[in-house]
Amino acid sequence: MTAAWTAASTPAPVPAPRTVLEAFLPLRGEVGLDLVYDTANAVGLDDQPVRLTIRRLVAAGDVEQRGRGRAATVRWTAAGRERIERDRLALRLVRAQDAGAAPWDGRWHLLAVSVEEPARSVRDALRRSLLAAGAAAVSTGLHVSTHDLSALLGATDRRHLVLATADSLEVRGLADPLALAEQLWPAAPVDRAYDALAAALARPPAPDPLVQQLRLADALERSLRDDPLLPHELRPRPWRPAQLRRRWYEAWGALAEQLGERALYRGWLET
Structure with a gap:
């Protein structure tokens, strides 16, 4: 039984609300x-x-709702728009990398958390934010990234960070960039996460192109969730996630052209 046959015969996962x-x-x-x-x-x-998701986002100040029930409308608030713009930065970065338009400059970005001990909750939240942005912890309070993460961090976060860049880095005896990348961001679990995208691309498309776009969006989100988006220079060649994403771009573009103004996430993929 081939992986493609298994994916095609397995129902598509239900996207998150x-x-x-x-x-x-x-x-x-x-x-x-x-x-x-x-x-x-x-x-x-x-x-x-x-409905519960909308309520949570309203409570968090990310969206506002006008009206009730199915006749209501929702829109981003300024805070929600700022958050979603940060999400789009990550998607545009990986799109640029896959297109060969964002080669690695060879620099390592160091981020040291500097928070007083009484503000432990602030420190812990900031560390979680750095990990979610793809940084790796190299020692207590010190993280490293292959990207400048400043655009993904709010002004409050930056007040608690010491930032630096380096042209070379050695961590626990490793200095070779490829070896360091594998030590800090192992390739195997990232590659496995893209099984969701491979399965979505192997399934027969949904009859409704809007539903198909939504399923593809959900599959890409699942696969990207824990991907630190390392430059291609620091990953094995060929890199399956990049190959799958290129197939995804083609499928997405065809659906977007078919749907026109009804297409989802318009403008997300510009580099």
């Missing part, structure tokens, strides 16, 4: 919840989890 909502929300303007709920239903989600 948050993925469904964010897929429809334009950066400016609003979207009607009737369209959000109808498409969520089409991919296997009931109204209730979508």
Whole structure:
């Protein structure tokens, strides 16, 4: 039994309610919840989890809702727009890397957390944010990244960081960049995470192109979730995640052309 046959015969995972909502929300303007709920239903989600997600995002100050039920509309707040713009930076980075437009400059970016002991919760939250942004911990309070993460960090976070760059780095006796990358960001678990994307690309497309786009968006999000997005120079060649993403871009572009103004996540892939 081949992996492609297994993927094609396995039902597509149900996207997260948050993925469904964010897929429809334009950066400016609003979207009607009737369209959000109808498409969520089409991919296997009931109204209730979508409704709860909207409530959480409203409570967090990321979106605002006008009206009630399916007749309501939602839009980003300024805070929500800032957060989603940071998410788009990561997607644009990987798109540029895959297109060969963002080669590694050979520099390591060091981030040291500098927080007073009484503010332990601030320190712990900042460390989680750095790990989520793809940085790796190399010692207590010190993280390293192959990218400048300043655009992904808010002004509050930057006040608690000491930032530096280096042209060379040695960690526990390792100085070769490829060996360091494998030590700090092992390739195998990142590669395995892209099984979700491989499966989505192998399944027969959904009859509704909007549903198919949503499934592809969910598969890419699942695969990218724990990917530190290292430059290609620091990964094995060929790098399967990059190959799968290129196939994804082609499939996504064809669907976007078919859907026109109805396409999801318009503008996310510009480099």
